[in-house]
Amino acid sequence: MRVALINPKFRLPIDTRTTPHLGLAYLGAVSERRGDEVRVYDADVEEQPLADFLHEFRPHLVGITANTPQVNPAWRTAAAIKKELDIPIVLGGPHVSVVSEDLDFESLRQPPVDLVVRGEGEVPWIEICNIVDSFLRDQGDGHVTGTSEVPVTSRLMVPQLDLFRDVKSTSYKTSDGQLHRNTDGPVIADLDSLPWPAYNLFKMDRYTNLQPATDAVDGSRSFSIMTSRGCPYRCTFCSQSIMPIKWRARSSENVVEEWRHLVQDLGALEIGVLDDSANIRRPRLMQLADMLIAEKLNHVPWIFVNGIRANLADMDLLVKMKQAGLKRTAFGVETGDPDMLIRIDKHVDHDTIRQAFKNAKAAGIETIGFFIIGLPGDTRASMQRTIDFAIELDPMIANFSMMTPYPGTAVYREVKKHGRFLMNDWEDYVFFDQRARYELGDLTAELVEEMYRKAYRQFYWRPKYIVRTLRRKDFWMNFGRNARLAWRTVVPRREKTALRQAMGAAL
Numbered sequence: 185m186r187v188a189l190i191n192p193k194f195r196l197p198i199d200t201r202t203t204p205h206l207g208l209a210y211l212g213a214v215s216e217r218r219g220d221e222v223r224v225y226d227a228d229v230e231e232q233p234l235a236d237f238l239h240e241f242r243p244h245l246v247g248i249t250a251n252t253p254q255v256n257p258a259w260r261t262a263a264a265i266k267k268e269l270d271i272p273i274v275l276g277g278p279h280v281s282v283v284s285e286d287l288d289f290e291s292l293r294q295p296p297v298d299l300v301v302r303g304e305g306e307v308p309w310i311e312i313c314n315i316v317d318s319f320l321r322d323q324g325d326g327h328v329t330g331t332s333e334v335p336v337t338s339r340l341m342v343p344q345l346d347l348f349r350d351v352k353s354t355s356y357k358t359s360d361g362q363l364h365r366n367t368d369g370p371v372i373a374d375l376d377s378l379p380w381p382a383y384n385l386f387k388m389d390r391y392t393n394l395q396p397a398t399d400a401v402d403g404s405r406s407f408s409i410m411t412s413r414g415c416p417y418r419c420t421f422c423s424q425s426i427m428p429i430k431w432r433a434r435s436s437e438n439v440v441e442e443w444r445h446l447v448q449d450l451g452a453l454e455i456g457v458l459d460d461s462a463n464i465r466r467p468r469l470m471q472l473a474d475m476l477i478a479e480k481l482n483h484v485p486w487i488f489v490n491g492i493r494a495n496l497a498d499m500d501l502l503v504k505m506k507q508a509g510l511k512r513t514a515f516g517v518e519t520g521d522p523d524m525l526i527r528i529d530k531h532v533d534h535d536t537i538r539q540a541f542k543n544a545k546a547a548g549i550e551t552i553g554f555f556i557i558g559l560p561g562d563t564r565a566s567m568q569r570t571i572d573f574a575i576e577l578d579p580m581i582a583n584f585s586m587m588t589p590y591p592g593t594a595v596y597r598e599v600k601k602h603g604r605f606l607m608n609d610w611e612d613y614v615f616f617d618q619r620a621r622y623e624l625g626d627l628t629a630e631l632v633e634e635m636y637r638k639a640y641r642q643f644y645w646r647p648k649y650i651v652r653t654l655r656r657k658d659f660w661m662n663f664g665r666n667a668r669l670a671w672r673t674v675v676p677r678r679e680k681t682a683l684r685q686a687m688g689a690a691l
């Protein structure tokens with residue numbers, strides 16, 4: 185069967201670099217293992233128009249990925265596909281996985297969307313492929329022509345057959361328009377059973393690299409890896425719809441084998457480790473580091489892109505990881521205010537965070553701090569404490585995000601109940617824009633936007649920071665991009681956001 189996997193176009197309001205989509209790379213790998221002919225269409229880097237791609241490849245099944253700001257483009261893509269070919273369309277990814285807000289059904293209500301996969305996709309995706317494949321074979325429909333009187337998709341989705349009723353973690357729409365939601369399936373217990381991501385399906389030379397945590401290297405030589413999935417914590421702001429609370433890790437042997445493949449076969453010059461919480465089990469990381477050293481894979485720098493838990497980052501572990509090639513690590517600090525830190529359920533205190541930064545710096549590892557401006561309950565004083573704490577920790581990169589309440593999070597529920605959203609579209613759910621995303625009590629958009637700009641100004645326009653930055657080679661490698669970012673964050677916007685004015689006028 186021919187299977188197409190699509191990453192719909194979505195441009196962030198800042199100048200981002202591009203990276204192959206790891207989720208699609210995993211789905212492509214399991215499909216290839218099933219024996220399918222697979223193509224990835226990544227609209228971020230693709231030059232061929234979608235219609236041409238579809239007519240050239242003539243897929244039997246299409247899967248589209250969608251996080252929250254990408255879901256409208258995903259629907260538009262689905263509509264464009266159905267205009268060209270009569271084929272079943274499956275949506276998956278973080279947005280459609282938020283069952284608490286019925287977001288699987290929201291997508292199924294879009295005419296061109298037939299199925300939604302919630303959460304980890306590999307197992308349900310393959311079950312769907314099996315069902316569609318045997319249906320097409322039974323129908324003698326080796327090729328999708330769309331010329332039969334009853335369209336292929338309608339025949340596949342007839343309620344009398346109800347072909348997808350046993351596919352766990354899947355929601356679907358039968359041809360009578362009824363929406364169905366199957367129960368959740370178990371998480372993938374043995375991650376070693378998964379094939380490695382199929383980078384062979386991507387036009388690697390068109391990517392730049394992971395941002396903002398990594399440095400500018402040739403995109404085709406910058407890779408991601410995920411050594412564990414899930415996170416046992418539930419911070420109030422974090423969108424955890426895809427990765428369940430059950431944390432699982434691959435074996436070190438399995439990780440090292442993929443690492444070797446990236447370094448030796450694909451020529452990786454840099455590796456971004458994408459785990460949500462890589463250091464949940466310390467002995468595992470120690471073993472992994474030992475193996476990277478023993479296997480002489482430690483000459484390629486790697487980076488914890490998403491942050492590791494500060495409460496589990498002791499000196500011995502960090503020194504060992506530095507020896508294993510760890511160049512830079514992020515920590516989720518979020519707030520400098522002690523009460524807010526408790527309120528967001530981070531389960532860490534400021535002294536522990538201080539110590540983790542000290543340890544990392546002493547071990548010779550560069551640091552990134554993630555901070556949030558405008559958490560529910562934040563005040564001018566608490567946000568100032570966040571800025572002050574960032575300056576005290578003095579990481580190499582401070583990343584201040586505008587609090588964006590993603591559906592399914594505790595913050596989203598709180599704003600829904602007591603505040604008001606300043607977004608009228610899922611495409612606004614990005615946090616590197618300068619605009620406030622909601623208002624709650626005394627936390628006004630003006631205040632949050634003012635403090636957001638202040639955070640960047642106060643952190644980055646320190647003489648000590650500027651001198652140190654100018655001495656870094658990486659800074660000059662990224663000079664154009666850094667200059668654009670600095671300009672955007674320093675120049676204040678005088679007007680209120682256009683969106684807020686529109687919302688105000690509507691009330």
Ligand code: B12
Pocket residue numbers: 194195196200203204205206207208210211246247248249250251252253254274275276277278279301303304305306309394395396410422423424425426427458459460490590591613614615616
């Ligand atoms: C690396 C990363 C990035 C990278 C690359 C993104 C990418 N294209 O993969 C960069 C830095 C560019 C990025 C940017 C953003 N990101 Co990001 N990112 C991640 C991160 C840390 C890892 C993604 C990953 O590779 N996961 C591992 C793979 C295996 O999982 P996956 O991609 O989700 O795919 C699995 C399932 O979702 C499902 N699936 C996915 N697609 C499909 C499609 C089909 C057909 C099927 C059947 C199944 C399926 O099956 C896959 C295999 O199990 C996640 C956190 C996380 N744990 O996933 C956040 C995360 C995805 N990002 C998030 C956000 C908010 C963003 C931004 C919007 C932030 C911003 N700047 O405002 C932007 C959006 C950019 C964009 N253009 O879309 C949120 C999404 C929340 C939401 N509700 O949408 C997450 C979950 C972080 C969080 N916990 O809040 N991100």
Ligand code: SF4
Pocket residue numbers: 415416417418419422423424460461516
């Ligand atoms: S912010 Fe980090 S620790 Fe908190 S729930 Fe998300 S991934 Fe887990």
